[in-house]
Amino acid sequence: MAGDFGPLTKGVFPTILFETHADEMAQPFWDAAKDDRLVCQHCTGCGTFRMPPSPFCFKCQSRDHDFRELPGTGTIYSFTVVRHPLHPDLIDCCPYVSGVVELDGTQGAGARMLVNIIDVDPDTVKIGDRVEIVFEHVNDEMSTPRFRPITS
């Protein structure tokens, strides 16, 4: 079915936002994404990681932070298999899996990503499965992050 979303691949939710609308706080993430690197905001006051980037540390209320590079791997914390398209033009990408991935190298809550998880069988994917990040370089600005099973 032709639609507004371009050619679709089963299991891959298409990029629908092409601009990052980044501010100073968010830009380091998108800069690293261009180089296929995952960086995460890190409180230099207490060491807590947080995602997405935000002005204050929820643990110690410090504004001091830097960005630390993470291994880019993680574990599926929860997920859903979207079988019914929310928009008729999205039928060809269903079913797709999207969920919560807890990032290796962080401290649990505060550094999860909500992502489309690709290259998985929607009938066997499960919480606890190991995944790694992969970026789709959409344009000079946006690199859409997705996760896929660790291949190596």
Next chain:
Amino acid sequence: MNTIRDKCAIVGVGTTEYYKRGQSYPETELSMACTAILAALDDAGLTIDDLDGFSIYSSSCDPATVGAELGVPEIRWATTTTSGGGGCVGALGVAAAAIATGQATTIVSLMTLQQLNKRLGGSAVGGMLQYAMMSEGGSPYGGSGIAPSAAFTANNGLLSPGHSFAQITSRHMHLYGTTREQIAEVALSSRRNASTNPRALRPEPLTIDDYFNARMINDPLCLFDYTMESDGAVAVITTSVERARTLRQPPVLISAASHGGAGRWGPALFKYFQTPDEHFATSGHRPVAQRMYEMAGVGPSDVDVALLYDHFAPMVLIQLEDYGFCPIGEGGPFVADGNIRYGTGSIPVNTHGGNLSEAYIIGMTHVREAVEQLRGTAANQVEGAEVALVTGGPAGLPVSGAILRKDV
């Protein structure tokens, strides 16, 4: 301690009929709000001259517009609890607080809803992208601008409240072994109650086979785990308990109401999900439940009927845990054992059919049902019902809970 306990009462309930999505046209949200308010005042034996406050949630109406339309002589109170449907019974507590402190005398709480060119959750009618753009601080009913945080989730395919609530459900199933068979019991029990409620929009029978043959919307949620889209308005009038005892209807006391939740639950469900581990697979209601029970001086074993916000069936099962009807993680076996059934269960739940099978006016239908149960006029009357629990959410904070009781 100074609390609102039993200082105020719900004295009037008014509604439009419940409609399937869009069928309320050519009525409008304003006209339905006014209809419900006038009906609620009339139910109480009051008139528009008595009304002097609005305590609403999710910015359900504009008190300025309604006040002008109906010619309210003086408005002394106009507040909304923030976020969405989670605040629905919290608004009753705010009304009681205003009245108990002398800042108003007669307050309406209401929801009015028409889904013609908008759909809750911002789904397919042009709103999908809008939902995807929402970030912390947004609500499922609309956003404002594109925040820098939005790009972190906009392209992930999580587009609707159902996609979000599935994350909590999947995690609950993973941690506790909760099954779809157990979740089905919530949907089936609600439907049985709807079948004997003349105003229910989904009264037709639902079997376990129907449930398992229904299409999966997004795992683990199937069609019958979802609420419906409906139109209508429900309004309730709150006043002081002393005045309530002089009015037309038996007063329904607001014994306690609490709204809020753990700070890091935050906007939890809507493009956030950084909820701490100990809160993730919950309804977000635990802190609210504790405060509410303390205020009312009752516990779960005192509750005769529970009207639990049920936009998605598994959220009933999880609220039963968080409100102490069963231990944490045992909501599945608890419902599977028939405990929530009307007539035979230990705690009848959503005797009207709930959001799942009666109507979804974002929670206010549960308040109506609680009042009718405590007046003794419900379609599926729980014999001798004296204490009702009503909840709003799970949703982004605040979520809310209230204990209503018969004036005995």
